[in-house]
Amino acid sequence: MAAAAETIAVPTPRESPAAKILRYVARAPVHLVLAFLGLLWLVPTIGLFITSILPASSLASSGWWQIFSKPSLATWSNYDALFHNAGLTDALETTAYIAVGNTVLVVVVGALAGYAFAWLEFPGRDWLFLVVIGLLVVPLQMALIPMFKLYDSVGIFDTVLSIVLFHAAFGLPFAVFLLRNFFVGIPKDILESARIDGASELRIFLRLILPLGLPAIASLAIFQFLWTWNDLLVALTFGQNVQPITVWIFGQLREFGTSIDVIAPASFISLVVPLAVFFAFQRYFVQGLLAGSVK
């Protein structure tokens, strides 16, 4: 992307210094506007962070920007208290179980199906794939009530498992769609020669497809992880004692003003992990996004 931008930024190979300066001056408004917008986009998150490191007593009378005049107010005591709060640490643990469990499940099940749709032959294959694509747009609200009742009668209501399975099912259509389209692009010769050598389909799947499909699998895994880490609706419906961090903070929202010293740092903790994942795997994240939408 950057390379493309530079090719148009330099339309003529030779330029007099005066023209160069003129060009920079002409661009100044664009730089200023973008810098302003960038700042505007950062302020809310910065505000949340600063709020999270201020004591409740100073937040009762004045906003987070007071830190610019009184930097000494900053304290880690809110965080310290939170990490000694069993409610929060349990919630973090639950969130991790849900996010990791769902990610693994969706990747494994989605890759198996994606491979079948891409490279195995059986009757009704394209038709079945269309059904999967169709399921992409079923809103999960369509399943909340029946699964609530089913979980209750089977006795897995309020468990990590029930939340993970629900997420996994609704993550699958996108997973199958993404992986099938990627696997189809793997050169045919590689698979053919493996088959002629007598490799089983399972072996081909494990030894060829999974390693070659790693970029798409990485995109999918990141998406699934973030989606379930950030979920509120599903966990709020199927969990009572089992609470991921979003649901736990949601329980505190009723006293927004008085528990701001709990809500702000807990919210910040909840977004540190997604941000870390995002920064570490930004490339795959954007790829998955483009594959999912431009299609």
Add this chain to the structure above:
Amino acid sequence: MSAVESRAGPRLPAAPPPAGEPGRLARYLTGALFLAPAFFLLGVWIVYPAVYTIVRSFFGQAGFLGHWVGIDNYRTLFTTSSLTTAIKNNAIWVAVVPALVTAIGLVFGVLTERVRWAVAFKTVVFLPMAISAFATGVTWRILYQQDPDLGAINALGRSVAGVLSPAGVLSEALPSTPGLQPSRGGLVLKAPLEPGRVALLGVTAIPPQDVPEGAAQAVRPQPAEGAVAGVVWRDFKPGGGTPGVVEAGELGLPGVTVDLRDEAGKVVKRATTGADGTFRFEDVPPGSYRAGIDRQTFAKPFGGYAWLGAKLITPSLLIAYIWIWAGFAMVVIAAGLSAMPRDVLEAARTDGASELQVFRRVTVPLLAPVLSVVFVTMIINVLKVFDLVISLAPESTQADANVIALAMWRTAFLGGQNFGEGSAIAVFLFLLVVPVLALNIRRFRREG
């Protein structure tokens, strides 16, 4: 990006090497085994519940197959005020958000093509996409607090308002005697005055901390020839005092704007009180006048907009939502821009087209498919919005901020647990996104 491009594989993979009948059966079986886990999950968690929800939506609250109510649940959807509010609000969401997000994404995408630090800008704008909508709700709720001392947006509003219309010296004051009456937003003496008289403008109900700084003992001014003199003072002292009389221990009110009006009510003179509360209109021609305290003295300080109140909650939600999704639109559109044929753009520029013309006549038409994808994606997202509303809107205004997904959840899982009505709302939501389903399948067929 290579991952994305290599999707365009063969339409149908070639058949494996020819094999006999038993081989084919084994292949079918293999396919079934690979698909089994996926179809188990899809069947039990999506297909079965979807059918159940559709059937359930025709039955009442009492229980499944309890009592058939026909389309009553759907009728309720359009007659209960809390649900029609949700539908109306969602209509506003659909009308505003997809268009704005696409437009902002386009502007950001085009602007970032012109700077070298585009990656940094894109990262910053894209960040909210990684954060949960729930945490975003909490974040914006801090910014939206009504008290300008606490909420950053109203604090900004207060500094702007402080310049445009500063707060008055006395915002809560009341007249101390019936002789002084409210008029034109200020207070005016009932009795007319001629030059040479003294105007006594006593006010009360000023808490000690609100007395203007530098206030000194009030003084009753001496009458002067050809002038109207007067005093504005805090007509109150501990232990009482006589209303309408300037007494020891009562403070003058400095900085108050006083008007002298003629018979027609026109302001002919204006003065400001001193530390002891006195003022004087000089060179007043003979005639009958009225003296009074100007309205700007009573201007209320900026108290902050109720961003989370019933009236503004939906616009507030829209702003926060656009903050989240602008990055998505920008990244997708920027990818479309970078894939655009450069020679077409260059040709247009060589032909002397201005940047604006290139943008309108070449860039936007070429980008149309990408823009429509962003637009359609945003319609679906907006129809399903839930987390942000439930976390940003305080419980007291959730009824005003209601949207379809939230109405469904509240109806089914809060209070009454009305599964019949909840199912109907879910089906309604499903019906709204079905056209997009058709679109997706068509696009898949076309691109294979």
